[in-house]
Amino acid sequence: MELLEVRDVYKSFQGFMALASVSLSVAQGSFHALVGPNGAGKTTLFNVVTGRVSPDRGQVRFHGRDITGWPTPRVARLGIAISFQRAQPFVSMTVLEAVTLARLGYERKTLVWGRSLARHREAVERAEAALAKVGLEAYATSPVAQLPLGDLKRLDVAMALVAEPKLLLLDEPLAGLSRVERRKMVAFIGNLLRQEGITLLFTEHDTEAVLALADRITVLHQGRVLAEGSPEEIRQNLEVRQAFLGGSI
């Protein structure tokens, strides 16, 4: 069953065609990679899915429901979580506070002021559980501002997980990490999401990681879908293209 469907989406910015006739299906439970050079339209496509950008044409469907043009907070509460490429969670808070806030945002409980954040026991417990899943439980009371980059990414993932999403979008989860950290992160993401049964749509430049993680790959180039298939198919497809085109991607 398709969890997310992008149908024939177009988006241009001041004459620049960022996305042209892009279609994409993400099957429930699959790990779907979106690859392509910088400027291929990966981030724009993410923004279209999360509602930060409205497409000029086309549709986004989630669970068969048309969510095109929905505002970001509403998309988020539907079960689509995102972790950003440049993870900059709430720097003025502690780790636990940031994740608790993410949970309360998902529950739409942030317009109340009768009770302090720390006394929303259930949300705090869920936040603690999410931190344990990403291995940050020891840093619960640390200020976010003091975390190193790798931990910030884990924190950002915990903030996404705490909302119990059905679909997780990861924008270059490995950017800025060292080789060792990358390998750990790939294993970590793979194990965690399989365990939780969360569907994944991600972008990544690290080919090795993409091949290790993805069940399915869509190649974007200049705003268009160049190829789609299993990792094996894409590998062959790319080799064929490279043989003819001389490695333009």
Place this chain on the structure above:
Amino acid sequence: MRLALLFLLLLVLGPALGEYGLKLASEALILGLYAMAFNLLFHQAGLLSFGQAAFFGVGAYAMALLVSRAGWPFLATLPAALLASALAALVIGFLSIRLSRIYFTMLTLAFAQLLYAVAHKWYAFTGGDNGITDLRPSGLLGESLPFYYLTLGVFALVVGFLAGLARSPFGYALRGLRDNRARAESTGIDGFRHLLLAFVVSGAISGLAGALQGALQRSVFPDYLFWTRSAEAIISTILGGSGTFLGPAVGGAVFLFLRVLVQAKTEYWPFFLGLLLLLMVLFFPRGLGGIFTEAGRRWSTGVWGGAARG
């Protein structure tokens, strides 16, 4: 705990202050309320409003009009002033919060100046530049000491409310939106709604301060809505430090006392104020609150020659 001690001190200090001292202390508390309302937007939500005078003035005029035209008792006008300024904030906030940063600031300034022009010219309703005078509250509240206690009571309530708000999910959501709006919205927090609510709360408290100020001065003039009144909130906050909870209130008190002191000696108060602000921004960007916090930290960690460790 420390807050409770502070209020206790202000409480017992009351009778010791003379007539003039009580007036000045009441005015300091009122300016403190107003500056803290401004700082709710500035520090927690990351919005620089240059139009707080609009709500200060609307609250003051609501009180003045109800007392002088409708004969309401002063105390009953306070909830009305709160409501009127909240409503004004709802409208102005709805129109300005969608704009980003500098445009938001300019639009709030424009709305406040618009209201100033209306109050200044509409003689039939607001009395124009003659203002509304003779607003001494009837009964006990017309006396300085009870009025000081009323102001202190309101101040304590609002401070307690703001402290609770800062720790609540709403306060955290505002900080989240300030820290990283895209991240906050993608966790399900609706930025516009939260900021609008903060704007309304801030406007309502400003209006309450305006109503108290009008009763203290026994009169309300269009300058309650003038942009310099908005600047007072900003100046108090810079002096006291936006990052410290009570900072803006302390800054407001210091601002008032300095003004009285300097104005008694010279006519160059704006010059001294400018110089002071310049020095604060250059050398103590975190304000008086920042200085105290830093001093406290150094004292407890013994950076100053280990004196604290003995």
